[in-house]
Amino acid sequence: MNFNTIQQPNMQSQTINTAEKFVDLYYAPRARAKFYQDTTKVIWNGTGLTGSEFKQKMPNIHQEVHGMDCHQLGDLILVNTTGVVKDKRGKKQQFAQTFVLTKQGGLTYIVSDCFRFV
């Protein structure tokens, strides 16, 4: 069975396109709740939550993305980002975040979101 398809350039472009659009929208302030479904699995610094629980507690943090990569995974897209979180005082903390995305009806949703301070 084939887990992945050997990546052709134009297939990669599509994957990269979706990933980049998502990253731009997700990391804009206060815009991210819509990407989470109730069934989304969220792991925040080692605590597991459902998407609906996370949306209630969603922290209002400012994140700067310094690194981003993505892979295709079957019909899903794996997106990996690193960067810094800044609090109100300007104190910085590095983070690493891994998303698994799905497209439903032309819209992108998060299947899982794994966030950690590193």
Next chain:
Amino acid sequence: MSQFFNQGGRGRGRGRGRGRGQSNHSLFAAGSVDGAFDASANGSAPFSEASAFGTTDKSVQVSIKGWRGGTEAALIKFLDNKVGRPVNIENINYIGDIMYISVPSRDIAQDLLKLTGIRFAGDKLSFQLRTHPVKFRAGANTRDSLGGANTGGIEGGSTSSNDSSIVKDRLMTLLQTRVDIQGSSLDLSFLAQDNIIASLGADPLRDGKIFKAILVIAAQMYPNIVTVSLANNGFQSLKSVADLGAYFPMLRNLSLMNNMLSNISELDCLSSIGSTVPLSHLSELILLGNPVCDAELNQPNGSAIYVDKVQQRFPTVSMLDMNPVTPRAQPGQPTATAPGSGSESKILPFPTEQIFAENQGISDLANAFLAGFFGLYDGNRAGLADIYDQTAQFSLMVDTTQPTSSFIQNNPDSQKHIDFTTYLNVSRNLARTKSHQKRISSLASGKTAVMQAILQLPATQHPVQDAQRFSYDAWEMHVPNSESSPQTVATVVVHGEFTEQPTRNVFSFDRVFVLAPALPGSPAASIGSPCIIINDMLTIRKYNGFHSWLPEQTEASTTSTGGLTAEQQEMARALQEQTRLTAEWTIKYLENYGWNYQVAVSEFPQIRGSLPPDAFQ
């Protein structure tokens, strides 16, 4: 409190009813999980007993969540009964509501894990194996519950269950006289003058433990309390009622009238600055009659600053000392990390956990895989060819962000210049690389390309013997595939460090693995690997230490404040407010003036013109 991914009816029939302890239908529960990759490839076992992954320490730590009712002693008896033999708990510690116990053997721990989902005193319990045990300082974190190990000061410190039920009864009686008819208002004022407290021999002015005992019982008996008075109790600090939000999360009105609080920072332990359970619904607060109130209001522009300091801690407050004030946030709204807080992980009201595994099967898989993988990656990288799938993908990304850990920043060794060229040449950082050609060529697709890519990278040494230097999160996923068949996979995200050979440079790394079970008879299975790798995404960063994922109870929380005393942190916070300097520059500036706040403030107007623009926020 959430149960991880407790999807109830929406699940696919995996592991329901008994929670996540035993996932009998998981693909990963079957097969070899003892973690030993075949030794023949290398002449020595890649999996070392002393590895961070899958250690075989005799004493095993288990965490228990969900326990609310009943005494600690009753819980222990209950567990003994259900397991069918004495559990022989070696020690007990708490972080918030989570109980951590050490038991003498893995067998007993496994028996406990099987109990997940069982009800005790009306609440479902869940048990998790702490393969990486939380380290507790001796004597710290004991919950002051009756029947537990820490009831000193009540009845002369006796912990027999007879005594503790007498105490409990009397406190329940006491509470009945101090809670209103609706059960929404609790009056704990003048406790030292209370007859029942006197009859217990407790001295609230000397020993605050009686407060914890009262709060524990009150929270069980009266879950709807929204108003609490702690007036006239001689409080100089609020330590004995710290984490009040854990007992009364919906608390709206709090009176601390006529106590001995001399500094606003005494409130920190009730707010997001000093507590993982802040009073996020607080509307009314009374501090009248405390020395701090007079002291603050006597300052020039005192009342504005006073309100500001209170609202920094409780942004939802709309009435302070019986005067209306404009709240900064709606009750229950999560706020960003409060200014000056020493620990970066207080953004959500959950403490940081070093490891996450969705269920036991995933946990075993992750441990076995990681131990074997790093052993081969360091010692015989070519041997990994048996573990990467034919269609595997690999890419590497470099993030040259400056280290943010103050521990690292203060360490002169970290100033050494590190050469990232070999990694930058193959880096697929889409946030930095816009060249279409490089983006495509830096993704290795298919086993041959993957092996070629990883064999070109410098040799490495991952310190897997040292558990604290690594952190991982592991969970299951269902992957639809319109071109072939859907798969169940495990995603494991690891964070840690490695030393590059022969340069001896140390780097931090993050690595995302997508794994599928190794089929019987496959090359992976024949070398003892439980799985094959489908995706491997590696990030390499400047070394930033390992304190970010250690639970806060370790020394990490003191080093993360950069070694400042509480007073210095206060000064820095206040000065930063006024000057709008960055945190870094504020500290530099204060150091320059020997932490003399008055002088630093008065000199600032003259100095500011000569400071560089990036000194400011």
